[in-house]
Amino acid sequence: RKEVEQDPGPFNVPEGATVAFNCTYSNSASQSFFWYRQDCRKEPKLLMSVYSSGNEDGRFTAQLNRASQYISLLIRDSKLSDSATYLCVVIGGSQGNLIFGKGTKLSVKP
Amino acid sequence: DTGVSQDPRHKITKRGQNVTFRCDPISEHNRLYWYRQTLGQGPEFLTYFQNEAQLEKSRLLSDRFSAERPKGSFSTLEIQRTEQGDSAMYLCASSFLGDGLEAYGYTFGSGTRLTVV
Numbered sequence: 001r002k003e004v005e006q007d008p009g010p011f012n013v014p015e016g017a018t019v020a021f022n023c024t025y026s027n028s029a030s031q032s033f034f035w036y037r038q039d040c041r042k043e044p045k046l047l048m049s050v051y052s053s054g055n056e057d058g059r060f061t062a063q064l065n066r067a068s069q070y071i072s073l074l075i076r077d078s079k080l081s082d083s084a085t086y087l088c089v090v091i092g093g094s095q096g097n098l099i100f101g102k103g104t105k106l107s108v109k110p
Numbered sequence: 111d112t113g114v115s116q117d118p119r120h121k122i123t124k125r126g127q128n129v130t131f132r133c134d135p136i137s138e139h140n141r142l143y144w145y146r147q148t149l150g151q152g153p154e155f156l157t158y159f160q161n162e163a164q165l166e167k168s169r170l171l172s173d174r175f176s177a178e179r180p181k182g183s184f185s186t187l188e189i190q191r192t193e194q195g196d197s198a199m200y201l202c203a204s205s206f207l208g209d210g211l212e213a214y215g216y217t218f219g220s221g222t223r224l225t226v227v
Contacts, residue, residue, distance in 0.1 A: 004152075043201055043218040044153065087152050096207060097143055097166070098216065100152030 003027060006088050006101035014109055017078050021104045023071040023088030032091040033064055035073045037084045038103065044087055047073075078108045114219035116202050122225045123192055130188045131222045135204030139215065142185050144177055145201040146170065147221075153201055159185060160207065192226045199223050 006023045013019050025033075033050040048055065050062040050071055061074040071088055088101040115134040123129050135142045140161050145153035156175070157167045161182040171177075174192075179185040189196055200223075205216040 008150075041223075043220050045218070046216065092155070096141060096205060097155045097158055098145075098153070098203075099155065102150065102152050 002101075003092070003099045004088055004090050004101040006104050008102050008104060010105040010107055012107045012109060013078055015078060015080060017108075018074065018076045019078055019106060020075075021073045021086055021088070021106075023073075023101055025069050025071065025088075025090045025099075027090070027092070028066075028069060030069075030090045030092075033071050034089040034091075034098075035060075035062055035071075036087040036089050036100070038087055039084050044100075047086070075106075078106075080108050080110065082106060083108045114202055114204050114217050116200075116219035116222050118222055119220065120223045120225075122227060125194060125226055126191055128188065128190045129192055129224065130186050131200055131202075131224075132184060132186050133202030133204075133219055134184045135202070136215070136217055137183070139204035139206045139217075140182070141205045141207050142179055143203045143205075144185070144187050145203065147199045147201060148197075156187075189224075192224075194226045197224055197226045 004025050035047040036044040037047045038044040048057050050064045052064050054063040059076045063072045085103040085105045087103045090099045092099045117132045143158040144156040147153040155168050156171050157177050159179040162179050174190045177187045199221045201221045202219045
């Protein structure tokens with residue numbers, strides 16, 4: 001089983017739609033979780049951290065379910081500029097290296 | 111120093127040649143990581159340094175790969191006798207590990223795209 005698994009998509013949605021991405025992780029000892037955004041041929045950039053209580057940043061909401069080892073990202077009122085690949089990321093052990101999922105590609109159409 | 115710099119941005123090399131990439135991390139960061147990303151995959155961890163010490167190497171890092179961070183500042187990643195399967199984006203990232211063993215400010219460079227022909 002992969003350490004971090006995501007639905008690769010692609011998700012093709014119209015502008016204004018709400019879209020949700022899911023991710024599962026295998027290491028129950030993982031403590032830190034993130035969503036990264038990666039544009040085509042660019043480096044990954046941190047979108048938001050994910051906390052147990054759930055957190056929101058504008059149109060983006062991230063949630064963590066430790067019991068199910070499940071992380072989600074909800075994007076409301078999607079914009080054309082949200083088109084990118086969204087990477088679910090877990091910090092691996094005590095070394096601090098990031099473990100990435102394959103990413104979910106989102107394409108927002110006019 | 112506003113970010114992580116990687117050089118070169120692109121490298122095309124013939125199979126069998128050696129290549130070396132450089133990464134300059136954010137100056138206050140004590141940790142430096144190398145990742146490799148191929149098309150359709152997320153970045154995969156290769157190795158990391160705490161200051162000048164290389165503390166972990168992934169199984170992906172074959173004996174043709176070597177990384178150094180001689181003075182705890184910039185790092186180099188060398189690939190010897192390149193193979194077509196080495197074609198990928200090589201990403202460098204840096205962070206600061208605090209006393210609480212939490213890594214802060216994880217920042218990626220723009221990457222070096224290697225094409226082996």
